[in-house]
Structures are given as C-alpha cells and as structure tokens.
Amino acid sequence: MMSTYIRVEFARHFRDGYNLIFALLLPAAMYILFGNIPSYTESALGAGNVKFYLMISMAAYGAAVSTVAIAGTVATETMQGWGRQIALTRMPPAMFVGSKMIVAATVAGASAALVFALGAATGAEVQEGWIWGASYLIILLGALVFACYGIGVGMMFKSESALGLASGLMVFFAFFGNVFMPLEGGMLDAARFTPMYGYVALARYPLLKDMPAGVDMAPDALWIPTANLVAWALIFVLFAVLATRKAKARQ
Amino acid sequence: METLIKADAVSLRGLKKTFSTPRNEVEAVKGIDLKIQAGQIVAFLGPNGAGKTTTVDMILGLTQPTGGSVEILGLDPRQAITAGRVSAVLQTGGLLRDMTVKETVSVIAHMHEKADRIGPVMERTGLDKIAKRRVGKCSGGEQQRIKFALALLPDPDVLILDEPTAGMDVMARRDFWATMRAEATDGRTIIFATHYLEEAQNFAERTILMSQGRIVADGATEELRKLISGRTVSASFPSPEHADRAAAFGDSVQVAERNGLRLSFHSADSDRFAAALLSEYQGYDLEISSPSLEDAFIQLTKDAS
Numbered sequence: 001m002m003s004t005y006i007r008v009e010f011a012r013h014f015r016d017g018y019n020l021i022f023a024l025l026l027p028a029a030m031y032i033l034f035g036n037i038p039s040y041t042e043s044a045l046g047a048g049n050v051k052f053y054l055m056i057s058m059a060a061y062g063a064a065v066s067t068v069a070i071a072g073t074v075a076t077e078t079m080q081g082w083g084r085q086i087a088l089t090r091m092p093p094a095m096f097v098g099s100k101m102i103v104a105a106t107v108a109g110a111s112a113a114l115v116f117a118l119g120a121a122t123g124a125e126v127q128e129g130w131i132w133g134a135s136y137l138i139i140l141l142g143a144l145v146f147a148c149y150g151i152g153v154g155m156m157f158k159s160e161s162a163l164g165l166a167s168g169l170m171v172f173f174a175f176f177g178n179v180f181m182p183l184e185g186g187m188l189d190a191a192r193f194t195p196m197y198g199y200v201a202l203a204r205y206p207l208l209k210d211m212p213a214g215v216d217m218a219p220d221a222l223w224i225p226t227a228n229l230v231a232w233a234l235i236f237v238l239f240a241v242l243a244t245r246k247a248k249a250r251q
Numbered sequence: 252m253e254t255l256i257k258a259d260a261v262s263l264r265g266l267k268k269t270f271s272t273p274r275n276e277v278e279a280v281k282g283i284d285l286k287i288q289a290g291q292i293v294a295f296l297g298p299n300g301a302g303k304t305t306t307v308d309m310i311l312g313l314t315q316p317t318g319g320s321v322e323i324l325g326l327d328p329r330q331a332i333t334a335g336r337v338s339a340v341l342q343t344g345g346l347l348r349d350m351t352v353k354e355t356v357s358v359i360a361h362m363h364e365k366a367d368r369i370g371p372v373m374e375r376t377g378l379d380k381i382a383k384r385r386v387g388k389c390s391g392g393e394q395q396r397i398k399f400a401l402a403l404l405p406d407p408d409v410l411i412l413d414e415p416t417a418g419m420d421v422m423a424r425r426d427f428w429a430t431m432r433a434e435a436t437d438g439r440t441i442i443f444a445t446h447y448l449e450e451a452q453n454f455a456e457r458t459i460l461m462s463q464g465r466i467v468a469d470g471a472t473e474e475l476r477k478l479i480s481g482r483t484v485s486a487s488f489p490s491p492e493h494a495d496r497a498a499a500f501g502d503s504v505q506v507a508e509r510n511g512l513r514l515s516f517h518s519a520d521s522d523r524f525a526a527a528l529l530s531e532y533q534g535y536d537l538e539i540s541s542p543s544l545e546d547a548f549i550q551l552t553k554d555a556s
C-alpha cells in the first residue's frame with residue numbers, strides 16, 4: 001500500500017523543480033558561498049575547522065526546510081479533498097501521514113548528505129571521524145520536529161502559499177536561531193528562545209564539545225539546546241494537533 | 252445455506268446532522284429514515300442546500316451524524332469501505348493536480364489492495380488514452396471520469412455518486428451516463444445525488460426528493476411524476492366567445508393561463524376535453540403535456556414548507 005504511494009511521491013517531487021531547488025540546491029549553494037569565499041574558513045574550530053561548522057549549519061537549515069515543505073503538503077492535500085479520497089480506501093489516514101514522513105525524511109537526508117559531500121570535497125575537516133555521523137544523525141532527527149510546524153501551518157491556512165510563507169519564515173528562524181552567522185550579546189541571548197537554536201546547537205555539539213567555556217564560539221551547557229529543542233517540539237506538536245482539529249471541525 | 256433475508260444496501264434510521272458555528276446552529280439534515288434494496292438505482296433529487304451532500308457524507312462515514320444510524324449492507328460505513336463493498340464519486344476536489352492520471356489510479360488501487368483492477372478500469376472509463384496526462388491538464392469532464400474510475404476500483408456492491416456530472420457539458424454528460432449504464436449491471440446498487448431533473452427521470456427507477464434537510468417524497472420515478480394528476484391542455488380559438496365556451500366545459504377543467512386567443516387548461520380528464528375542444532369549440536393547435544418532475548418538485552416542496 002505504502003510503497004506505491006511513496007514511489008509516486010518521489011516522482012512528483014522530482015518533477016517539481018521548484019521544490020527540488022529549495023530542498024537540495026539552495027543549502028548546497030549556500031554552503032559553497034559561505035564556506036569557501038571568506039579567508040577564515042580554513043581556521044581551526046573545536047575538533048575541526050570553520051568549514052565543518054558551516055557545513056553543519058547549512059545542512060541543518062536545508063534538512064529542516066525540506067521537512068517543513070513536504071510535511072506541510074499533508075495538510076494542503078488533505079484540505080483539497082485528497083484526504084476524503086483516501087478515507088474511501090482501506091488505507092488508514094495514519095499511513096498517509098507516515099508515507100509523507102518517510103518522503104520528508106528521505107529528502108531531508110539527501111539534502112543534508114549533499115551538503116556533507118560538498119563539505120568533504122572542499123576541505124571541511126574534523127579530528128574524530130564519528131563526528132561526521134553523529135552530526136548528520138542529529139540533523140536528520142531534529143529536522144522531523146519541524147514537520148509538525150509544517151503540518152500546523154498547512155492546516156491553519158489551508159493554502160499552498162501559506163506553506164511557502166512557512167518555509168520562508170524558516171530563513172528568519174535560522175537567522176535569529178544562530179544558524180547562518182554567529183550572533184553575539186543580546187541577540188544571542190534572545191536567540192536561545194527561538195525554534196532553530198537548540199536544533200543547530202545540538203548538531204554542532206559533537207564538534208564544539210571540548211571547547212573551554214568562555215572562549216568565543218564555545219557551546220552552551222548541553223541542557224540549554226536540549227531544553228530548547230524539546231520545548232519547541234512540544235509547542236509544534238500541540239500546534240499541529242490543534243490546527244488539525246480546528247480544520248476538521250470546519251469541514 | 253444462503254440466507255433468504257438479504258441486508259438492505261443502505262439503511263438509514265433517524266439520521267440527523269447539525270453543524271454548530273459560534274453564532275448559531277444549522278440543521279443540515281433533520282431526521283431521515285430510508286431503506287434502499289440491493290440492486291436499486293436511486294436518485295437523491297433536490298436543490299442546493301437540501302442536505303444531499305451531508306447525507307451522502309454520513310452514509311460514507313466521512314461526517315459523523317449528530318443522531319441516528321447508518322448501515323451499508325449490514326455493516327457500519329468504515330467496515331463497508333474497508334471491505335471494498337461501497338465506494339463513491341465525491342462532489343468537490345479529491346484529485347491532486349500534479350499527479351498523472353495513471354499515477355492517481357495506481358495509488359488509489361494500491362490503497363484498496365486491488366492493483367489488478369488498474370488496467371481494466373482505465374480501459375472501461377477511457378482513461379488509457381490520457382494515462383500520462385497530468386490531472387491538472389484534464390478537462391472537468393475528464394477529471395470527473397478519473398474520479399469515477401477511482402470509485403470503480405474496489406468493484407463495489409454499492410456505488411454512491413454526489414453530483415457526478417457537475418461541470419460537464421452536454422456531450423460529456425451523455426457519455427458519462429452511457430458508461431454508467433454499462434456499470435449498472437450485476438445487481439450493483441447505485442445511489443446518485445443530482446439537481447438535474449432529467450438525470451433522475453432518465454436513469455433512476457426510484458427518486459427521493461429532498462428539501463431543507465428532509466425527505467419530501469420518495470417513490471418510483473414514474474409514480475412521482477403522476478403525483479400531480481391530470482394534464483395541461485393548450486389550444487387556440489377563433490374568437491373570445493369560443494374560448495369562453497370552452498372554459499365553461501365543466502368542473503374537471505380550470506383555466507391556467509390566458510394569452511389572447513390561446514388558453515391553457517388543467518384537466519383531470521384530458522382525453523374527453525381534447526375531443527370536445529376539437530369537435531365543439533373549434534380549438535386548434537392543440538397541445539397536451541404531462542407535468543414534469545420539476546412541476547412535481549415545486550408542488551411538493553411548496554407543500555412541505
């Protein structure tokens with residue numbers, strides 16, 4: 001049941017160039033841009049170099065944005081009557097959501113993998129090999145938190161343009177979440193409460209973990225990004241559930 | 252041994268649906284009792300807002316009733332759907348524009364676990380010629396045919412169609428009903444909602460008239476037409492005097508409309524009156540017509556309100 005659906009979903013994403021550009025090419029292009037032009041990117045940072053740090057940032061951003069875009073289609077397609085069409089078959093609605101999550105995770109995984117491959121090819125370095133895997137895994141799992149955000153926005157506004165806006169807002173979250181460029185002072189204090197801060201800080205933790213506190217770019221205590229990610233996960237889940245309930249009641 | 256008492260195809264008891272908004276409550280369906288035997292072709296006829304779509308949604312389990320119960324072939328709606336015994340063509344939406352026709356049919360077929368039906372169904376609904384086209388590029392009639400194909404995939408015993416020809420032109424409607432006739436065999440029960448009177452007249456053996464959330468009439472389509480007895484007889488006369496004499500024919504005749512020398516009459520015994528018109532009152536250009544379902548409908552909804 002699910003395998004055919006997932007296959008067709010991938011075919012649709014490959015035909016839709018627009019989605020593909022935002023999910024795959026944009027984060028990769030951003031890594032090339034930020035990771036290679038400035039002269040400081042070769043310098044050491046934590047257990048690796050600045051390139052590795054930027055690679056994690058862009059991969060995390062790309063994975064989260066892809067997840068939002070694909071998870072959001074659960075909502076817009078349900079509202080377009082596709083949900084009713086599925087409700088007339090044996091397949092339970094949970095399997096529809098499950099198929100979308102598998103597709104979202106795969107595209108997010110491919111997006112992050114592309115940035116990691118570019119990083120490996122252009123001199124992103126880290127002393128301990130396991131950090132590659134650990135960072136990648138945290139990026140992938142953390143991205144799924146943003147699926148709930150995508151579903152919630154889609155259910156709330158029912159339109160594809162709202163979904164585009166939700167993806168666009170991710171740029172904003174990324175900027176104020178300390179993803180694109182290191183924030184300082186008051187901005188950094190405020191950033192600790194924004195949705196992408198915990199996610200990207202956890203993904204960078206394996207790289208930065210051994211830096212002494214007080215040094216520039218040193219990581220927060222582990223509980224701060226963890227608390228941030230868990231809190232936002234709960235908020236997004238609640239948002240998705242409430243928005244879905246409201247949308248169903250209006251049907 | 253086969254049981255002699257067959258379950259009804261559809262059985263509704265005291266079915267009600269109230270939609271609540273913060274401001275007020277809307278009673279979309281105000282209590283419907285109904286039994287439809289297996290193999291019947293039934294039309295739900297009524298104007299927009301009569302509660303047809305809400306009733307269809309409750310039969311399919313897509314909307315939870317506020318009160319009452321639904322049984323399809325003795326099962327609850329979800330069980331009947333899972334068993335592939337009922338399916339439907341829904342009125343609005345239901346297709347994704349960027350999928351191809353073949354992909355759409357294929358994914359829904361797999362959701363029914365009936366992949367073997369993809370080929371035959373696409374052929375029978377004429378979709379094999381546009382298999383690779385994107386749904387968004389298909390005309391309204393073609394999209395409706397795709398939805399019809401999806402409904403045929405589980406090979407259902409009960410097929411429900413909600414305004415299946417909405418948005419089709421005359422030719423597409425004719426083609427659609429021709430395909431439909433071919434599918435209406437093997438004891439399949441077909442229930443369709445429509446506001447086209449001629450579709451009910453041409454296709455349904457039984458018509459259920461709905462208005463404002465209630466059933467206002469239910470019977471054989473032919474019987475329904477006879478509900479308004481008598482005929483309308485129209486004739487022209489050589490002079491007003493002839494017309495006046497004809498109008499005074501008797502109790503069985505009333506003047507419905509007078510337009511110069513042309514008069515229309517309601518007549519309970521049209522044959523005798525027509526003979527008299529021709530022989531005694533010098534009437535000419537005679538027209539005799541039976542009331543349409545539309546007349547019956549206006550009459551019945553007037554009575555109900």
